[in-house]
Amino acid sequence: MTALVSDSVLELDHVTRRYGGTTAVDDLSLSVADGEFFTLVGPSGCGKTTTLRLIAGFEEPTTGTVRFGGTDVAGVPPEDRNVGVVFQNYALFSHMTVGENVAYGLNFAEPPGGVSDEQRVAELLELVDLPDTQARDPSSLSGGQRQRVAIARALAPGPDVLLLDEPMSALDAKLRERLRVQVREIQQELDITTVYVTHDQEEALAVSDRVAVLNEGRAEQVATPRDIYHRPESRFVAEFIGDNNVFEGAVQAVNGDTATVAVSGETLSVDIGDWSESSVSVGDRLTFCVRPEELGVDSGSTRLTAKVTSAEFLGETTRVRLDWLGQELMLRTRETLDGDVTVGFDPKDARVIECRE
Numbered sequence: 628m629t630a631l632v633s634d635s636v637l638e639l640d641h642v643t644r645r646y647g648g649t650t651a652v653d654d655l656s657l658s659v660a661d662g663e664f665f666t667l668v669g670p671s672g673c674g675k676t677t678t679l680r681l682i683a684g685f686e687e688p689t690t691g692t693v694r695f696g697g698t699d700v701a702g703v704p705p706e707d708r709n710v711g712v713v714f715q716n717y718a719l720f721s722h723m724t725v726g727e728n729v730a731y732g733l734n735f736a737e738p739p740g741g742v743s744d745e746q747r748v749a750e751l752l753e754l755v756d757l758p759d760t761q762a763r764d765p766s767s768l769s770g771g772q773r774q775r776v777a778i779a780r781a782l783a784p785g786p787d788v789l790l791l792d793e794p795m796s797a798l799d800a801k802l803r804e805r806l807r808v809q810v811r812e813i814q815q816e817l818d819i820t821t822v823y824v825t826h827d828q829e830e831a832l833a834v835s836d837r838v839a840v841l842n843e844g845r846a847e848q849v850a851t852p853r854d855i856y857h858r859p860e861s862r863f864v865a866e867f868i869g870d871n872n873v874f875e876g877a878v879q880a881v882n883g884d885t886a887t888v889a890v891s892g893e894t895l896s897v898d899i900g901d902w903s904e905s906s907v908s909v910g911d912r913l914t915f916c917v918r919p920e921e922l923g924v925d926s927g928s929t930r931l932t933a934k935v936t937s938a939e940f941l942g943e944t945t946r947v948r949l950d951w952l953g954q955e956l957m958l959r960t961r962e963t964l965d966g967d968v969t970v971g972f973d974p975k976d977a978r979v980i981e982c983r984e
């Protein structure tokens with residue numbers, strides 16, 4: 628679990644939320660720094676939306692504490708938390724113009740910066756790259772444009788924290804990619820602390836400063852996108868984020884930085900890197916992973932003979948699935964593969980996830 632950082636604007640301290648017999652959020656501790664783009668990612672039902680609702684104040688923890696700027700916000704209603712929230716569906720009012728929708732976000736409060744309501748609306752529509760759309764009807768906008776209006780509305784009163792719950796789930800793939808770049812740009816321009824919920828691991832890696840991977844209400848890992856991808860700390864993270872090949876076996880020998888591991892009766896060499904020699908011993912169960920892009924045909928010093936079971940042409944590369952002694956492996960290649968192949972990896976490209984006695 629990460630330590631709570633001192634400049635955090637937002638903290639969850641051992642927060643649990645139960646609904647009857649269901650534990651939606653389970654002893655979750657997180658801390659989000661000022662100006663950070665922090666993403667909650669995980670499979671359906673892992674507690675992402677509940678966590679966001681606990682932050683927004685739509686829900687209260689069963690146990691544990693939510694703090695804003697170090698202050699416990701138990702009992703503080705959403706409207707007094709100074710958060711802007713954007714949900715999955717645009718939730719724009721169809722009987723109002725775009726400008727009226729954004730102005731509604733001010734909720735009768737004075738716009739920040741001493742400007743008029745009209746100036747504030749114009750400035751926000753400029754920010755979300757929809758200038759001069761005040762008089763338009765929301766139904767005349769595309770899905771991505773409507774979601775940008777919803778973001779402008781959430782930002783209208785100048786919130787301290789922006790909360791986004793799967794704001795792109797209703798959009799098609801190309802639009803999602805474009806909008807996520809725009810959301811990141813808006814966040815950086817305002818330097819606003821943002822908590823973003825998505826089930827899409829690629830989106831999480833693409834936009835965030837840090838990512839929390841949730842599983843069954845708990846944080847499996849909280850780290851930068853690079854560390855989440857390259858240094859997964861659990862099998863769940865290794866398999867949920869991107870494609871991966873996970874191996875598990877008994878350590879047969881340890882020699883400096885290299886361990887030899889018996890997996891399915893074969894001996895594989897693995898670099899144990901920053902896992903010191905003393906923490907990996909002969910007889911231990913070692914779990915490690917090798918990304919599909921690190922697995923090559925006739926390459927690397929750790930070799931495996933496998934059989935091609937399927938190939939998916941993805942444009943840039945082909946994702947090939949292989950059967951290796953009953954275990955499925957994945958490989959990314961530009962070559963056309965068929966039948967029996969010898970694949971391999973460099974021991975230093977293997978990443979140790981876990982070592983148990």
Ligand code: ATP
Pocket residue numbers: 646649650651652669670671672673674675676677678826
């Ligand atoms: P999804 O990606 O499908 O939206 P999620 O990760 O956001 O999922 P949550 O919506 O937070 O997950 O739900 C976590 C768990 O808590 C689920 O098992 C869900 O059924 C349960 N849950 C959430 N809200 C309630 C509620 N109001 N009453 C009962 N159970 C709930």
